[in-house]
Amino acid sequence: QYVDEIENFMNDLNDDSFDARIASGGGRMQITxxxxxxxxxxxxxxxxxHVHGKGRQFASATEAIETYRNESGVVDQDLPGFVIAKDGKPVGTIEDGDSVILFNFRGDRAQEICKAFDEGEEFDKFDRGNKPDVKFAGMLQYDADLNIPKKYLTEPPKIRYTLTEQLVKEGINEYAISETQKFxxxxxFWNGNRSEKFDDNLETxxxxxxDVIPFEQRPWMKSAEITDQLIQAIESGEYQFLRTNYPNGDMVGHTGNLEATIIGVEAVDLALGRVIKAVDKVNGILLITADHGNADEMYDKPKADEKVHKAKTSHTLNKVPFIVYGADVVCKQDDNLGLSNIAATVCELLDVKPNEHWNESIIEKK
Incomplete structure (x- = not known):
């Protein structure tokens, strides 16, 4: 629907002096x-x-999407790459003198392609072939510490007063672990779009x-390995605040595969059971929450002209749980409470003064 609208809109704009069109594409979990x-x-x-026009050719983006869907039933994020061509030639390779704008606002999936355009001979991740000399800019600078990209259209948000900053001031030793997909x-992200640590001695x-494999094929992902090392860190006594992210519900949920997602959630259940035992062992406190829904809603309600439920591969707007384990506290019941209240909650549990700019804590001590 949306691709049809875009292509029709551009066709109405085009004349002998102007030619706008979709030149290439693919799913975010497959290319780029x-x-x-x-x-x-x-x-x-x-x-x-995108640059060299090397890929399976189609007459339009609509044709590419419909062909791939009919061939394999693939969802949008898993679409293989495609190139739009006319008379066997790509309609839009990237050449010397072109301007290239990356319109991503969010930085995590933008940085690597930025490096490919920005870096010179020092780039060693793959052979770029005949690299075109272009004017390249991102929507914003996705990493100010690493200067990625060098040119950008708008100033990135300045995120201050992060939880890590506050804990470092108090000398709290922190530990962060996850697998690559959520590292x-x-x-x-945790430190405010900052790659560098605030304190090398206090942050681990x-x-x-x-694994580089479709998530539905190994829905347990690296939950066991994460938990192995997290438990070691908990029991070491070296850290006062530890955090992790289990990606299963999000990444496997995005595949739209219900059976695989159930296994992924069960893997996290097993991991949390092990973490709870380690927390008990050190008389610690465990907080469990999520940043959004996904695996909680696996199918979209069919529209009037549809006969079957379509897999829902996007995040949901449902509320997420916030669970406090191992502390004699009461969670406030207020619909206005959310993720921005967690920093003050952590500080309260650590007996650290919260930053004055933060929202209130979620808990009340009995």
């Missing part, structure tokens, strides 16, 4: 949009498709390498 350097071959395939969520990062 890797994150946290988990799978550079994805970026390489996207580069060859940046407990480090880069551990990344478990994700």
């Amino acid at each position: 949009m890797d994150r946290y350097e988990a799978n550079w071959p994805m970026v390489e395939e996207g580069w060859n498709i 940046g969520h407990v480090t880069y 990062y551990v990344e478990i390498q994700s």
Whole structure:
């Protein structure tokens, strides 16, 4: 529907002096949009498709999408790459002198393709072939510490007063762990779109390498390996605040595969059971929550002209749980409470003064 609208709109604009069209594309889990350097071959395939026009050819984006769906029933995020061509030639390769704008607002899936355009001879992730000399800019600067990208259209948001900043001031030793798919969520995003640590001595990062395989084929992902190392860290007594992200409900949920998603959620259940035992062992406190829904709603309600339920592969707007384990507290019941209240909650449980700019704590001590 949306691609038809875009292509029809551009066709109405085009004349002898102006030619706008979709030139290439593909699903974010197949080409171009890797994150946290988990799978550079994805970026390489996207580069060859978008820049050099090397890929399966179609007359239009609509034809490409409909063909792939009919061939394999693939959902949008898993669409293989495609190139729009006329008379056997790509309609829109990227050439010397072109301007290229990456319209991503969010930074995690934008950074690797930015490096491919921005970096010179030092780039060693894949062979870019005849790299075109272009003017490249991102929507904003996705990582100010690493200067990615060098040119951008709008100033990135300045995120201040993060939880890590407050804990570092108090000398709290922190530990962050996840597998590659969510490693940046407990480090880069957590610290306010910042790759660098606030304090190298007080922050420990551990990344478990994700498998490069469709998530529905191994829905347990790296939950066991994450838990192994997290338990060691808990029981070591070295850290006062530890955090992790289990990606299963999100990443497997995005596949739209109900059976695989159930297994993924069960894997997290098993992991949490092990974590609870470790928390009990050190007389600690465990907080469990999520940043959005996904696996809670696996199918869209059919529209009037549809006979079957379609897999829902997007995040949901349902409320998420917030569970406090191991502390004698009461959670406030207020519909206005949300993720922005968690920082003050953590500080209250650590007997640390919360930042004055934060929203209130979720808990009340008995």
